[in-house]
Amino acid sequence: MPIGFDLDEVIAPLLRYHCLYLNQKYSCNISEKDFITYNFWNHYQATQEQAIKDFFEFCETDFFHSIQPFKEARPVLERLSKLEKLHVITARQDFLQPVTRAFVHRNFPRIFSKIDFGNYFGKKGSHITKSELCDRNNIYLLVEDDPKHILPVSKGIPVVMLDKPWNQNVQPSRNIIRAYNWQDIGEIVQEFLVNPNFF
Ligand SMILES: [Mg+2]
Incomplete structure (x- = not known):
């Protein structure tokens, strides 16, 4: 089995690259070490709806496509x-x-x-x-x-x-x-x- x-x-x-994208978009400085939950909207100034939108936007960027x-x-x-x-x-x-x-x-x-x-x-x-x-x-x-x-x-x-x-x-x-x-x-x-x- x-x-x-x-x-x-x-x-x-993924989150490491998503933080790079968010830092660029919002001029902030967050890293995955700050994420004490895996609900992204808890960790920067965004509603859940905006955070999901940001995630989908991130998936279209080079940040997402360069994940190793x-x-x-x-x-x-x-x-x-x-x-x-x-x-x-x-x-x-x-x-x-x-x-x-x-x-x-x-x-x-x-x-x-x-x-x-x-x-x-x-x-x-x-x-x-x-x-x-x-x-x-x-x-x-x-x-x-x-x-x-x-x-x-x-x-x-x-x-x-x-x-x-x-x-x-x-x-x-x-x-x-x-x-x-x-x-x-x-x-x-x-x-x-x-x-x-x-x-
Ligand atoms: Mg996982």
């Missing part, structure tokens, strides 16, 4: 892909499917067998929760950073939570284990593959 990996902030530092993955991810994913099927489970919107598929294929060729989209905050089409994406794809372990997905998904399957400023309030529990870096992710997932009762 496949293992799911979130894309943004787990494989690719975390370099530590590739060797770990390469190793794990030899042991189990890997899926990308992303909340990204449907309109980002082509650019996202190209990004994954360019940076992680032959590593992921599938990419699933939740269309969170999508302008069109229905929104599918990560719990449902995991269910539909028989995902039995998810690597994720965002509390709004971690908490519901962990009711069904174990979650490896990558340590970020915005998930400091999530307490490790029976189904949630904190990883501090990609080396940790690799060790935890490998341990889980050998012993699924590891959590």
Whole structure:
């Protein structure tokens, strides 16, 4: 059964690039370290509606198109892909499917067998929760950073939570284990593959 990996902030530092865009647009000086929640509108002078608009605008810019993955991810994913099927489970919107598929294929060729989209905050089409994406794809372990997905998904399957400023309030529990870096992710997932009762 496949293992799911979130894309943004787990494989690719999207927020770092989004901050560069916001700093340019609003002449401010924010960085991802300031984000104690992953609701972008809490961290600069914007309503939720404006922040979503800014995000869609950012997706059209060179900032978005120059996102590079975390370099530590590739060797770990390469190793794990030899042991189990890997899926990308992303909340990204449907309109980002082509650019996202190209990004994954360019940076992680032959590593992921599938990419699933939740269309969170999508302008069109229905929104599918990560719990449902995991269910539909028989995902039995998810690597994720965002509390709004971690908490519901962990009711069904174990979650490896990558340590970020915005998930400091999530307490490790029976189904949630904190990883501090990609080396940790690799060790935890490998341990889980050998012993699924590891959590
Ligand atoms: Mg994420």
